[in-house]
Structures are given as structure tokens and as C-alpha cells.
Amino acid sequence: MLSLRTWILGLKSLLLHPMRSALTILGIFIGVAGVIWLLAIGEGISQAAQKQIEDLGAENIIVRSIKPPDEAGASVRTVEMFGVSRAEMRTIESTIPTVEQVVPIRELPQKFIYAGNQNATPIDGRLVGCSPAYADVTKLKPARGRFISSRDMATNDSVCVIAAVLARKLFPSEDPLEKPVYLPEKKEYFKVIGVLEPRNATAAIGGSLAAQDFSLDIYIPITTMRAKMGDEEVKRASGSFSRSVFELTQITIEVESPEEVPRTAEVIEATLRMNDPQRQDIAVIVPYELLEQAKATRLMLMVAFGFVAAISLVVGGIGIMNIMLATVTERTREIGIRRALGGKRSDITNQFLVETISLSVVGGIIGVLLGVVFPFLVIGLRWLTYTFAADTYAKLPDIAKTLQPEIVPLSIPLAFSISVIIGVLFGLYPAIRAARMDPIEALRHE
Amino acid sequence: MSSSTETKPKLAAQIRDLTKHYVLKSETVRALRGVSFDVPEGDYVAIMGPSGSGKSTLLNLLGCLDRPTGGSFMLGGDDVAQMSDDDLSGIRASRIGFVFQSYNLIAQLSVVENIEVPLYYMGRLNRESRKKSTELAGMVGLGQRLGHRPTQLSGGQQQRVAIARSLVNDPYFILADEATGNLDSVTTEEILALFQRLNDEGRTIIMVTHEDEVAAHAKRIIRLKDGEVVVDEQIKDRKTYTAEEIEEISKNAHLANQADEEN
């Protein structure tokens, strides 16, 4: 007899003890909101990670050169070349059929200065030698001008394309296009032919790919770099002196399709380690596999967070059970009266179930509402700290500054139905206990 | 369970050799040891006897709150002794009216809502039944207090609500276990006058009481001792109220209500 009257009666009984009912509801809605929040945080974290990996390109394979650690007492004369070589790059390009194109990259930390303003302090940045395909593979777009062309490559032209942030720093008040940039360490001039659109930094991935910031990059044809600077780098800094020889810092290999990536990566690895399986000066990074890993991690994260949240829901459920047991004892007399006046056991069970379901449904609804506004809450809170407590904000860990919770749509019906199920499950025992009472005993109860 | 609510039998209840044993760990309490009697329709029975003689046990059996250990209890055409728990609930809702010593109204419910409870469990709640409950409240002199809660009523008023409630399902009989036990003499008169009026209208009443004064208002007395019937006889010098007295008593009671109302 789950009639409207039963519900009205249930609500009336709950309203007799508003504080008690409110506290019980609190237990449930914290649980429900907790499920939605934790899943949203988990989703936010893993989406951010996936985005960063996807930025590297799911159909790309990256081979990085790794500088071996300086051996103590190593003679300056016996410096050996390290890293991936141009010959190896050509082998990969020409022998592996699934490889679409290969982009050679050579990176050098450099100081830059605008040639028209030689008195300015040089800016620390990064000189990147690359081929025209670089723009295509990394999905870079020039905001103004153009990227390096194959003609530039062929003629070893001293032209460069600069990153947006660096452009603003080098040319605070002038149009950078056609202006010369001066490299004081190399004593070389490059003419700006393009300015790039701003580009996101990538995070460190595993141990092999450090976080990269592209905001202070200058791109030049790799052929020009080789012709003007060779393969040897000498650094002198206050008494210390270091030499290193390397042909390429990285090659980015674009594969026909993401499905071909794992197999191609194996072949590349085998090719590079053909002569020395133990070589330590290269690392093959496969964003596609990392992506797959990230997806697996996401699942684990969800399960772990979901589990924690579910525990809080169960605690809420125990709260309901506790309250209902007390209520049943307190209302023993009423139960006796209702039984004497013709209430069946099932009527009594329903009456108490209606109350627990009401509690858990109301708790569930409040919890869902609170859960849904969570992302806005995070933004609001961040804004408040940023505006009114800038010092604290600066000290916050990166994750607190950047994390954007992503509500998992499924978590809303999930959390809600779990809360109702918990309400029913934990309400069932007290309700059945109430129904099992002997009416005569119950009537005698004080 | 036959639904013979419309055609009431000539016998409101018939019990034969009714026994009730309570099996405890150390002993078996034989609360009733073979009780037999008939209750014809329109009877007014007072059950008396020393404490522990089995009065409440008998009344609980008559009220279908419990099942006998042996014997039979015919209510209408049905032997209640054999019924399931749910069937007994149905019988309680449709054929029996209870009046308890401690009123036993439900605190969350108003006067009318309390009166309606048996109908609710019969699944017969509708606009007509609300009208009937309101009429019954008026009949017991609480027409002005339909929306009041039990805690806002005096003991006598609460007991009158309970009596109205016991009538709402048009029962075979009304069972009253020490219905006047908690009331003063004036209020007791009030309740007894009400009972007599109901009995005069044809209602069957079975009440348990300790007081000879109260029992004297019944038509018939059954005395129990150690779980057995020792006396079962018509009361010769029955005390009755005249129609004027009933009028007077109920008017006073109504006046008391109205005086309360104005405060």
C-alpha cells in the first residue's frame, strides 16, 4: 500500500524530528556528492594527462638523444658522439614502409637579442633546427608570415620563425617580420620570416621525455644549423668547460596510422639497437602507448576513487539504519496501535521504508545538485584565492591551479541510484524488525 | 475470509474450549484453560476476575491480536484460530473495534485522521469515509476539534476519539480493555453513557473491568478465575441511564469542549 497517503504520513513523521532527519540526509548527500566529486577529479586529472599525450601526436614516435653523464676525469679530447644520427634517421625513413615522414630536430640553448637594439639584455631561449615538416607534424601554425620552406633548406638560408612569447619579448614595440635576430654566442644573424601562434607546454612523460616549454623557441632550417654550427657544442662558463658532439636531439617519426604505431616502434627500436642492444643514449617514446596506459590508469583511478566514495555512502547508509532503528524502538507503541487497527506486516514495513527512501532520495537530490555545481565551485574558489590571497595562491601546487574537474555524466545517475539502493537496503532491516513485532507486546510498550 | 460484513450473523462471536498456553523456559503458563461462551449480537458483556485470571488474554484472542493454543473462535462464518497473520490483520481492520485503557491514539495524526486509521488499512479511504469519520467525531462530541492532535485533548476526549475510531469500520463488536481505568468518575460516566447509547443502537460491546460500578452497566457478566469461566450470567439489577440523563451528560461534555474552545 505505497499510496500517496503513506508518503505523506512518512514525510510527516520525518518532520516531527527535523534535526534528526536533516543530519541523516547530510550523511547521504555527502556520500552522493563525494562520488560525483571524486569521479570528476579523477576524470579531470586523466583528461589533462591524455590531452598532453595527444598533443604529442598519437601517430608519432619520438626518438630522443640522451647525453651520457659526464664521466669524472674523462679527457677532453676523447669526447664521443651520442644520440641518434642522421644516418640512422635516413635508414628509418627509407627502410620502414609504415613510416610516413621523419622530422629531424636539433635543439640548442641560446641567447637571443634583436639586432636593431644591441644594448638590450640577451634573452635565454632555445634554438631549434628542423625541417619544414616540423610544422605539420606538431600542428604548428604561423600567426604571421610563414614557416621554414624546402627552399630555405636547400639554400641554407639564415631565416628563422619565432615563438609568440619570444616575439613579444624581443620586439616589444616593433613588427618582428623581416627583422634580424642576433645570436651573440654564435655570432650569427637570422632574419625573421614568421611568428607562430602560442603553443601549450607539454608535460614530462615517464623518465625519458622532459617537460617542454616552446614559448621561447626560434626555429631555423636544420641544414643551415649544420652548415653554420657543425655538430660540436662547446660551453664555457666561469671556469668550467664542456664539449659535446651530437647530430640530432630528436627525430619525430610520423606513422601511417595509430594502429601501425606499436609495430613500427618495435622495428625502429630494433634498428637503432642493432649494433648495441644496451645503448643508453637514445630513448624511444611512443605517445600512443602512453595514451593507452593513461586510459588504463584512468580506469584504475576511477575504481579507486569510486571505492572511496562508495565507502562514504555506506557510512551514510549506516547512519540511516541507526536512526531508523532508534525510530522504530521509539515508535513501538504506534506500531502496536497500527497492527491492532488492521495494519499488516507489509503495511508497517512500507511505512518505515517510505521514510528511509524519502531520506535517501532527498539526500541524493541535494548531493547531485552539489555535485553538479562542483566544477564552478572549484573555479570560484580558485578565483577567490587568486583575488584575495595572492600569496597563498602562488604557493598552491600546480594541480590545484590547473585541475579542472570533469563531471562524469554517468556518475550522476550512478550516485543517485546507489543512494536510493543504500536507503532501501539499510532501511529494510529496521522496517522488517518493526513489522515482526508482536502487536500485543508493542501495545504494552511504554 | 468471507466478506460477510453486510449480513451480520446473529452471533457476534462464538468460542468453544478456547485455551491459551504461554510456553516459557521453565514452565508453561496456562492463561486460559478451556473457555466457552456465545456473544449474541447486541449483547453488552462485562468480563471480570482477579488479576492474572486471563481477562486480557481472552480479549486479545477475541480481538484477533493473538491465536489460541486450542479450541475454536468463530467470527461470522470464519474460524479465526486457523487464520494467517495477514488475514487476522484484515479481520481486525474490518470486523473489530478496539478501545484501550491508554486510548492509544497516534500522535502525528489529527482527530479525524485517527478515526480513519482502520479504513486506511481496509483500503477504503475516500471522501465518503471522511464524511463518516467527521460524523462520528461529532457523535462523540468532538465535532469542533477535528484537526486537533491527541496531545491537545483531555483523557476523556481522547477516549471518545478512540470510541469513534472503534465504530468507523462498523465492527461485529467493540472490545474495551479497562477503557475507563485511566479516567475520573465524571468522565467514566460520560464513557459509560456513550457505551449504553451505542448498545441501545444495537452495537455489541465486550469490556474488561475491575470495577463493579462499571460492570453494573453491562447486561451480562462473565467472571474468570485461573483461566476458567466461573460465572456467566445476566445482570439482574443493571444500572442504566435514562434518555434524559444521556442527553444531560453528553451536553455537559459538549459544553466543556466549547468552553475549552474559547480559551
Ligand SMILES: Nc1ncnc2c1ncn2[C@@H]1O[C@H](COP(=O)(O)OP(=O)(O)OP(=O)(O)O)[C@@H](O)[C@H]1O
Ligand atoms: N506474553 C505472555 N507470556 C507469558 N505469560 C503471559 C503472557 N501474557 C500473559 N501471561 C500470563 O497469563 C496469565 C493471564 O494474564 P492476563 O494478562 O490475561 O491477566 P489479566 O486477567 O488481564 O490480569 P490484569 O487484571 O492484571 O490485567 C498471567 O498469569 C500472565 O502472567
Ligand SMILES: [Mg+2]
Ligand atoms: Mg489485563
